Amino acid sequence: MRWIILSLLCLGLSCSDKNPVSHDDTAGEGTAVIEAAVATQDATKANAVETTTKAKVFIYASDNSLLVNGRELSMQGKRATGSIKVKAGSGYTVRLKGYDSSGAVTYYGSTSNITIKKGKTTTVQITLTKAIDITMVSISAGSFQMGDISGDGESYERPFHTVTLSSFEMSIYEIAQGQYTAVIGSNPSYFTGDDNYPVEYVSWYDAMRFCNRLSDAAGLDRCYNESTWACDFSMNGFRLPTEAEWEYACRAGTTTEYYTGDSESDLARAGWYYGNSSSKTHPVGQKVANTFGLYDMHGNVWEWCNDWYGSYGSGSVTDPTGAHTGSYRVIRGGSWSLDGGYCRSARRDGRPPAFRDYYVGFRVLRRASP
DSSP, X not given: OOEEEEEEEEOOSOOOSSSOOOOSGGGOEEEEEEEEEOOOSOHHHHHHHTTOOEEEXXXXXXXXXXXXXXXXXXXXXXXEEEEEEEEOEEEEXXXXXXXXXXXXXEEEEEEEEEEEOBTEEEEEEEEOEEOOOOOEEEEOOEEEEESOSSSOSOGGGOSOEEEEEOOEEEESSOOBHHHHHHHHSOOOOXXXXXXXXXXXXXXXXXXXXXXXXXXXXXXXXXXXXXXXXXXXXXXXSOBOOOHHHHHHHHHTTOOSSBTTBSSHHHHHHHOBOTTTSOSSOOOTTOSOOOTTSOOOSSBSSEEEEEEEOOOOOSSOEESOOOBSSOSOEEEESOOTTSOGGGGSTTOEEEEOTTOOOTTEEOOOEEEOOO
């Protein structure tokens, strides 16, 4: 186990153990004396630590405002030390990230509900875990016809309309159970036995939390406010795709029912559905990818999208983010338990954001790197 020990000495003029700290100049500030030590009995992790050349500390107030933004610590072997100024207050979250010489995040750790009292020393222990690698593909900006192009679909897939989207990056696979467990620490799935099975039995909220923690581990900015669940699309971290981004990515330039064609045999080449799944999920990436390099966009598990479920308009739109409010969040792609019609590129459905079942998972997206 790897622990980062931070001794925080606060000399603030005023502070509260229960209420969020004020951030004006009258709040006072103190000194945070940080002593970071790395210890492990795991030889593999110990070797990986040797690639960590620097560490940075981030401290957030209870309202998610950033108090200390990546203050670098002095690294000597497996120890990091430093002294910084910090405001007095309670409900703090302390995060530490380790970086290799290329600037990639190697390890990440976090702890919450920390109180820093004036004239007192607070010791914080953080367990570092190795950063998780999610393979992403870059998808160029473009326009497409969204919805029921053929006229044979459902009424709620119409009217089809022109959508223009900015470029983005999307995970080539649905998030797998091994990845989810590495980030969250547990596996909620019904179907188990292979880390490469898609994670399921996850709510929309569970997917949000995963995105935020994955962003933390990658040294990126969180997209989601976990108090309001609002998404800040300007952040560079991970989030769920909007419904429009999902369909654009799924179609990959096609106008057919599936990205492999119109027939059920075409679907069978692209995804797991009722006709070929043997009533279970399957490891990600076993079927044919689309021309963007994305797998399992049809079938295996439904995928949560960021949007509230709402009716389509007929006008052209750019980077739409869905309805402003609602009772259901969008799910896309169909699943192993349903017939082919539910797996079409245009097919849409919705579930309450707290809903969990063994046919709903997700994949992640982030805005394109500058």
